[in-house]
Amino acid sequence: MPNKTIVVKIGGSTLGSHDTTIEDVVELQKRGIPVVIVHGGGKVITDWLSKQGVVAKFVRGERVTDRATLDVAIAVLAGLVNKELVAAINSLGGRAAGISGVDGGLVRSRIKNVDMGFVGGITGIDLSLLKTLLQSGFIPVVATVCFNESGGKDEPQILNINADVVAGDIAASLGAGKLVFLTDVDGIHDSSGKILARLSRSEAEALVSSGVASGGMIPKIKSCLKAVDSQATTCIIDGRQPHALLLDIEGKVSGTVIK
Numbered sequence: 001m002p003n004k005t006i007v008v009k010i011g012g013s014t015l016g017s018h019d020t021t022i023e024d025v026v027e028l029q030k031r032g033i034p035v036v037i038v039h040g041g042g043k044v045i046t047d048w049l050s051k052q053g054v055v056a057k058f059v060r061g062e063r064v065t066d067r068a069t070l071d072v073a074i075a076v077l078a079g080l081v082n083k084e085l086v087a088a089i090n091s092l093g094g095r096a097a098g099i100s101g102v103d104g105g106l107v108r109s110r111i112k113n114v115d116m117g118f119v120g121g122i123t124g125i126d127l128s129l130l131k132t133l134l135q136s137g138f139i140p141v142v143a144t145v146c147f148n149e150s151g152g153k154d155e156p157q158i159l160n161i162n163a164d165v166v167a168g169d170i171a172a173s174l175g176a177g178k179l180v181f182l183t184d185v186d187g188i189h190d191s192s193g194k195i196l197a198r199l200s201r202s203e204a205e206a207l208v209s210s211g212v213a214s215g216g217m218i219p220k221i222k223s224c225l226k227a228v229d230s231q232a233t234t235c236i237i238d239g240r241q242p243h244a245l246l247l248d249i250e251g252k253v254s255g256t257v258i259k
Contacts, residue, residue, distance in 0.1 A: 005034040005134070005176045007227075008245065009167035010085070011042075011183050021182060022085070024245035025139060026094035033249075034134050037096075037141045038170060040163035041081035048072050061216035065117040065160040073160045074145050078102075082143040089139060096139040101146035102158055104129030107166055109159050110150040120146045120159035122166070125173040142166065164216070168223025172230040179227040180248060181220050182239025187256035188213060188221070199258045201225055224258040234258045 006028065010021060028035050042063065046056045049072055057064040065073065082098040089096035101107030105126045112121025133140045144163040148155055164181070171179040187195045188204075191212050199207075204221050207213040213221055217236075224234035237248050237255030247253035 003175045003177045005036065005174055006178045006180060006249070007036045007038060007167055007171040007174065007176045007232075009164060009179070009181045009223075010037060010039045011163075011181070011239065019088075020243045021239060021245055022088045022092060022094075024243055026089060026092045027246060028249070029094050029139055035139050036130065036134070036170060036174070036176070037085065037139060038144060038163055038167040039077075039081060039085060039141065040144065041077045042163075044081055045069075045073050045076050048076055058215075059116060061214075061218050062116065062119060062162050063160065064115075065119050067118070067156075070118045070156060070158070070160055074158055077143040077145055082141060085141050089141070094139060095137055096141050097133050098141045098143065099129065099133070100143040101161065101166060105147055106130060106142070107144070107146035107161065107169070108149045109146045109161060110148065111152075111155065111159065118156055118159050120148060120161040122146070122161070122169050123149060125169055127170075127173055130170070130174070142170070162219050164219040164223045168226040171223075171227040171232050171234075175230050176227065176232050178249075179224065179232050179234040180245060181224070181234075181236040182244060183220070183236060184238070184240060185217075185236075186238040186254065187236055188217065195254070196256050197254065199256060201228060201258070204258050221258070228258055 078100040086096045086098040108124040109120030130140050144161050144166045145158050146161045148159045227234050235257045
């Protein structure tokens with residue numbers, strides 16, 4: 001029997017207008033469709049950093065994370081953003097539980113590049129807690145900070161990690177039927193600006209290697225390809241559209257599908 005689980009990545013840039021996304025998630029739960037939410041919060045992190053006079057830095061769509069940035073990221077992602085999402089789902093009659101990649105050792109990692117600071121590269125996924133929540137009828141809402149298993153004396157035990165990457169790895173590990181990226185763009189575009197409705201693996205890889213796909217779209221495409229390897233259907237759609245998630249499930253919204 002095909003896996004019906006849907007992994008939904010909510011981008012930090014769409015959190016300010018996520019009202020219908022929460023409604024859609026609750027509706028899917030009522031229909032008996034298991035949903036896992038993986039969320040970012042980049043815009044909120046950047047806003048909090050700016051209040052402290054810290055300028056955010058990015059390399060190929062990923063945030064450079066020093067100690068000060070790490071502290072803010074943990075507080076914002078696992079605290080403020082995560083609990084607001086959980087509260088919003090529960091207030092609409094859904095059943096959600098907020099966790100992070102640290103909880104239950106869900107996402108294990110090591111520092112992947114010293115130039116990026118305290119940013120983790122995934123070394124393993126432990127689905128035990130996630131599956132327990134799903135089997136108990138909850139929507140897991142995952143904040144993307146992770147457990148640092150390297151054990152370095154001068155390293156923090158918690159690392160920041162790209163939410164797109166986490167979504168792809170969780171979808172692949174679960175064998176999810178679908179991975180949906182809700183973003184603030186309408187999909188992937190070619191060099192002339194035309195939206196690409198469907199992409200094969202090779203076409204998607206070519207967009208990254210040629211530089212046509214850049215910035216934050218790079219980790220999204222790479223994560224889609226990882227999930228595709230586990231037979232998931234993946235799509236990148238504009239999460240700002242009313243009921244974009246439900247419309248996508250029903251095949252009624254435009255965007256880019258990588259399959």
